[in-house]
Amino acid sequence: MYRICVEISLDQLAANYHAVQKVVGPDVAVAPVLKADAYRHGSVEVAHRLQAEGAHWLAVSNAEEGVVLRESGIRLRILVMGDFLPPERDALVEYSLTPVIHSLERLKEYDRLAESLERTLPCHLKLDTGMGRLGIRATCEELAAAAASARHLHLEGLMTHFASAADFSTRQTTDQIVQFETAVQALEQAGLRPPLLHLGSSATVAYGIRRAFGTMVRPGLAIYGYVAPSKGDAPRAELDVQPALTWNSRLVEIKEMPEGAYVGYGATWRAGRRTRLGIVAAGYADGIPHAVSNRGKVIVDGYLAPIVGAVSMDLITVDLTDVPPARVGDRVTLLGRENSVRWDADDIAAAAGTISYTVLCGIGNRVKRVYI
Numbered sequence: 001m002y003r004i005c006v007e008i009s010l011d012q013l014a015a016n017y018h019a020v021q022k023v024v025g026p027d028v029a030v031a032p033v034l035k036a037d038a039y040r041h042g043s044v045e046v047a048h049r050l051q052a053e054g055a056h057w058l059a060v061s062n063a064e065e066g067v068v069l070r071e072s073g074i075r076l077r078i079l080v081m082g083d084f085l086p087p088e089r090d091a092l093v094e095y096s097l098t099p100v101i102h103s104l105e106r107l108k109e110y111d112r113l114a115e116s117l118e119r120t121l122p123c124h125l126k127l128d129t130g131m132g133r134l135g136i137r138a139t140c141e142e143l144a145a146a147a148a149s150a151r152h153l154h155l156e157g158l159m160t161h162f163a164s165a166a167d168f169s170t171r172q173t174t175d176q177i178v179q180f181e182t183a184v185q186a187l188e189q190a191g192l193r194p195p196l197l198h199l200g201s202s203a204t205v206a207y208g209i210r211r212a213f214g215t216m217v218r219p220g221l222a223i224y225g226y227v228a229p230s231k232g233d234a235p236r237a238e239l240d241v242q243p244a245l246t247w248n249s250r251l252v253e254i255k256e257m258p259e260g261a262y263v264g265y266g267a268t269w270r271a272g273r274r275t276r277l278g279i280v281a282a283g284y285a286d287g288i289p290h291a292v293s294n295r296g297k298v299i300v301d302g303y304l305a306p307i308v309g310a311v312s313m314d315l316i317t318v319d320l321t322d323v324p325p326a327r328v329g330d331r332v333t334l335l336g337r338e339n340s341v342r343w344d345a346d347d348i349a350a351a352a353g354t355i356s357y358t359v360l361c362g363i364g365n366r367v368k369r370v371y372i
Ligand SMILES: *Cc1c(COP(=O)(O)O)cnc(C)c1O
Pocket: 033, 035, 081, 161, 200, 201, 202, 203, 218, 219, 220, 221, 222
């Protein structure tokens, strides 16, 4: 029994992966995104399960994340989407990691590296079609000329990333798709046909934006069981995924507080009635956002109980007055479901004024992980 732990269902992760594959169909590859320690689900365990489920590609953010997977015995292709700093390039080659290249200068540098090694190295090129972050912003002519002259590289993939994939109140996604398609045509005219064309992540799959499926998709959040909420006139979500992670702690103490008593740092909560206060072994050092102070909830014995007072480093305080069975030592579900009562990363994010991604990525190091 752990003070605080996450339980991760690898079966649910596998089911989510297959649900994504089902939406995109057999002709589109699925490259699950395992960056940031698989959104804190544990990248090594997740990668091994996905390898066993038949995935061909995994995507991470930096070379170090890829090296961890290789050293754990992962044989799949690994795409490194974020970093491409000079000190990392040796690791890319040594560990057979496939980089995404974000500018025409870097393309030249990597081509020279391949030449010096007398090898042909695979790479994917990323276009900035509107995200305004990493990616090549060049004319189609410049792009085609640079790609054609990189003779020691195998241009295996062309990709882009959407800024507003779940927002159906803007044309941005369509504009980005059009730009991408124009670049694909320009490359084709120069005799270059990268087999892997990938644009979309979870939202693209979830809302069935077929024109953006290309020949590969890069879902992260959906693999872990979430779909980002949409804006505007969204198509009905096609994807059936469920959270794979639940997060539990324990009630370390229960005490009676008289009406009028203050609770926690800054005395931000005052008992409006005689209150049974529960003290839970979880705090912001474990990843409970401070912003859920007086706003969040937890599940205790099947009841939703409000967080009262400020979240502190190691503890939160909850109002158990309406949770009759609660006893010291009882399990507290910080994120998850008990019977029909659900409190997931979207609920925590809404209470904290943030997004589900940061809730999952924020789960702290000292939270033990159990795979079920
Ligand atoms: C993180 C990331 C993804 C995955 O995004 P989700 O919304 O979690 O599916 C895909 N592509 C790139 C480039 C990313 O950085």
